[in-house]
Amino acid sequence: MIDLGDLRSHHPELADALARALSHHAAIALQRRHHSGVELALSLDGEEVRVTLTWPATTNADAAMVDAKRATEEGAECIALALVGRFRRWRIERRLQPGESADWLLVNDAGERIVLEISGTDDGPFEARLRQKRGQAALAAARGLPAVSVVRFLEPRALLEGGSHDS
Amino acid sequence: MTPDPTLQNLNARISEEIFFAGRAAQGSMEAQSAYLRISALEEQIARLTAPDAVDGALARVGAVSAALRAGDWLRAARLVDEFMEDAPADVAEELRALGREADDAARVVQEPDVRPVRFHLEAA
Numbered sequence: 001m002i003d004l005g006d007l008r009s010h011h012p013e014l015a016d017a018l019a020r021a022l023s024h025h026a027a028i029a030l031q032r033r034h035h036s037g038v039e040l041a042l043s044l045d046g047e048e049v050r051v052t053l054t055w056p057a058t059t060n061a062d063a064a065m066v067d068a069k070r071a072t073e074e075g076a077e078c079i080a081l082a083l084v085g086r087f088r089r090w091r092i093e094r095r096l097q098p099g100e101s102a103d104w105l106l107v108n109d110a111g112e113r114i115v116l117e118i119s120g121t122d123d124g125p126f127e128a129r130l131r132q133k134r135g136q137a138a139l140a141a142a143r144g145l146p147a148v149s150v151v152r153f154l155e156p157r158a159l160l161e162g163g164s165h166d167s
Numbered sequence: 168m169t170p171d172p173t174l175q176n177l178n179a180r181i182s183e184e185i186f187f188a189g190r191a192a193q194g195s196m197e198a199q200s201a202y203l204r205i206s207a208l209e210e211q212i213a214r215l216t217a218p219d220a221v222d223g224a225l226a227r228v229g230a231v232s233a234a235l236r237a238g239d240w241l242r243a244a245r246l247v248d249e250f251m252e253d254a255p256a257d258v259a260e261e262l263r264a265l266g267r268e269a270d271d272a273a274r275v276v277q278e279p280d281v282r283p284v285r286f287h288l289e290a291a
Binding site: 013014015017018092093094095098099142144 | 175181224
């Protein structure tokens with residue numbers, strides 16, 4: 001089980017305001033169709049895993065105050081960061097600036113850098129998004145091992161791949 | 168690998184600044200001042216890291232690109248000059264490209280686009 005309301009348990013190095021903003025938007029994006037306790041279908045480098053997601057409930061008023069696209073994008077970031085913390089034990093080093101071809105710089109247990117590109121969609125095409133993001137993350141390979149995560153809120157479904165020498 | 172606490176703190180702050188700068192309208196005063204703060208944080212990280220290390224390269228390129236996003240081409244040009252002194256080839260290439268952007272921005276300021284306008288005065 002992953003509690004999205006407690007992102008800092010996976011990434012204590014994240015500033016509190018940033019962790020709360022990401023968690024809040026994940027809750028809003030998920031709650032369009034699901035309730036806390038939903039099962040996420042996760043593909044981890046090709047291995048199929050099911051993981052339960054929980055989050056603090058939000059209200060319709062909360063959702064009305066947030067741009068829907070932003071909630072989808074930031075919600076996907078929250079889920080992807082929680083997944084890499086839980087399943088890969090990658091530690092966040094920093095967020096990257098726009099134009100860096102990836103969103104986050106992370107570090108694995110061996111001290112190797114990983115550049116993670118994250119994409120979120122509510123109900124859009126998954127595979128096309130994945131192909132696009134693979135290409136984008138590859139451009140950031142000079143900074144670290146490229147990794148990609150795509151999250152779709154419809155089912156919900158997520159994929160995490162890369163970030164190792166085998167990939 | 169135990170992270171340097173000062174660097175870790177700067178990384179946490181810059182992550183937060185970059186995240187919230189992304190929410191500001193592009194080119195707005197809010198975005199410009201956020202990118203000035205980001206440029207200053209990147210510069211601090213650059214001073215604590217080696218130019219050929221991943222975090223050092225990111226910080227050097229990031230300090231300049233953030234200054235350009237903030238509209239401060241003078242600061243961008245100064246940082247390019249300073250960071251070029253010890254930059255490895257790949258970082259130098261990125262810095263040179265950003266330096267050209269700073270030069271272009273400076274040219275627009277120094278050579279404003281003023282054109283003559285023709286008009287007729289007619290008796291009332």
